[in-house]
Amino acid sequence: MRLLASTDLALRVLMRLSTAPDQHVSTDVLARELVMSRNHLHKIVQFLTEAGFLRTVRGAHGGVMLAMPADKIRIGDVIRRHEQNQSLVECFRSDGGACTLLPVCRLRGMLAGAQQAFYQHLDGKTLADCVASSGAPTHELPKPARAREAERRGA
Amino acid sequence: MRLLASTDLALRVLMRLSTAPDQHVSTDVLARELVMSRNHLHKIVQFLTEAGFLRTVRGAHGGVMLAMPADKIRIGDVIRRHEQNQSLVECFRSDGGACTLLPVCRLRGMLAGAQQAFYQHLDGKTLADCVASSGAPTHELPKPARAREAERRGA
Numbered sequence: 001m002r003l004l005a006s007t008d009l010a011l012r013v014l015m016r017l018s019t020a021p022d023q024h025v026s027t028d029v030l031a032r033e034l035v036m037s038r039n040h041l042h043k044i045v046q047f048l049t050e051a052g053f054l055r056t057v058r059g060a061h062g063g064v065m066l067a068m069p070a071d072k073i074r075i076g077d078v079i080r081r082h083e084q085n086q087s088l089v090e091c092f093r094s095d096g097g098a099c100t101l102l103p104v105c106r107l108r109g110m111l112a113g114a115q116q117a118f119y120q121h122l123d124g125k126t127l128a129d130c131v132a133s134s135g136a137p138t139h140e141l142p143k144p145a146r147a148r149e150a151e152r153r154g155a
Numbered sequence: 156m157r158l159l160a161s162t163d164l165a166l167r168v169l170m171r172l173s174t175a176p177d178q179h180v181s182t183d184v185l186a187r188e189l190v191m192s193r194n195h196l197h198k199i200v201q202f203l204t205e206a207g208f209l210r211t212v213r214g215a216h217g218g219v220m221l222a223m224p225a226d227k228i229r230i231g232d233v234i235r236r237h238e239q240n241q242s243l244v245e246c247f248r249s250d251g252g253a254c255t256l257l258p259v260c261r262l263r264g265m266l267a268g269a270q271q272a273f274y275q276h277l278d279g280k281t282l283a284d285c286v287a288s289s290g291a292p293t294h295e296l297p298k299p300a301r302a303r304e305a306e307r308r309g310a
Contacts, residue, residue: 001238001270002157008244008254015256035255075265083156089163099163100190101170107285110230114276115156121269130262 007082009036010044011130014053014078018070018127024063051081066127075130076123088115162237164191165199166285169208169233173225173282179218206236221282230285231277243270 012034017025031041045064048054055067066073090097091108099105167189172180186196200219203209210222221228245252246263254260 001234001243001273002241003244005245011262012254012256015260015262033255035253075262079156086157088156089158090160098190099167100188101167101286104286105170107166107170107230110277110280110285114273117272117276118156118269121272122265125265130265131256131259 003079004083004086006040006044006047007079009034009040010048010082011075011078012036013041013044013048014066014070014073014127015130017054017064017066018131021066021070024057024065026061026063030064047082051078053078069128071126071128073127074123075125075127076119076121078127079122080119088112158234159238159241161195161199161202162234164189164195165203165237166230166233167191168196168199168203169221169225169228169282170285172209172219172221173286176221176225179212179220181216181218185219202237206233208233224283226281226283228282229278230280230282231274233282234277235274243267 013030016030016034027038027041027045031038034041045054045056049056049064049067052067053073054064056062056064087093088111089108091099091102091105092111096102102108168185171185171189182193182196182200185200186193189196200209200211204211204219204222207222208228209219211217211219242248243266244263246254246257246260247266251257257263
């Protein structure tokens with residue numbers, strides 16, 4: 001079971017912005033801190049803004065910030081909206097797929113129920129629950145796990 | 156959210172075999188009925204056999220059949236085993252990924268909980284629950300949805 005890589009990145013953007021909810025952050029700074037390409041980030045910011053989770057601050061020193069308090073952003077909502085065009089299996093596609101068993105199949109309903117259980121679990125969690133209270137200082141974000149491992153090995 | 160296409164196909168193989176649990180079916184017949192390549196089917200049968208869900212009957216008229224009653228095969232078990240090397244998001248990978256937020260992140264635990272809710276839903280369902288009681292006659296499997304649609308349009 002996999003989520004889109006861009007769903008993962010969208011959640012990271014929201015988590016980073018939740019650490020300083022009253023400040024706007026430039027996309028250059030976000031891209032650098034979260035180690036993602038500006039092109040990917042641009043698409044993700046566009047989705048999050050259109051979905052109402054972010055708002056943009058225009059101008060030379062502009063950027064993006066949360067559009068609502070972190071405890072109002074449900075993780076289930078973010079993932080559900082970003083994954084809405086994904087099909088869990090072939091028969092979930094809008095064209096129905098090509099499975100020969102479909103007319104006698106009850107598996108589809110079971111899988112839909114399991115998918116609903118996944119989202120229901122995350123509907124009870126908000127962005128505010130995601131970041132440990134020790135905080136993530138905006139100028140001292142931890143290094144990626146692979147970088148730490150490389151350092152440990154003396155690379 | 157997506158499952159592997161091969162997980163979907165593995166479930167179809169089990170569903171097809173559950174319609175005639177006392178008979179073995181050749182892989183040629185299975186590939187034709189389920190409209191999948193023999194190469195894909197071979198890998199799926201290998202997985203299902205190694206996992207203990209299928210057994211093979213050798214010989215010129217050999218084939219495969221369920222290794223246990225359909226009501227003993229839990230759908231959650233089949234999917235969990237086939238997807239065991241998949242990572243829901245990057246930080247679920249065995250190398251930990253490269254997310255800079257990991258040390259302060261509680262999202263990972265939430266996502267693991269949601270994944271568990273998905274599988275728990277399917278642990279309560281068995282292969283016997285998957286096929287409607289109207290049955291799927293082995294020689295009269297329904298046509299794929301797209302083929303039916305093409306016929307409807309007079310193609």
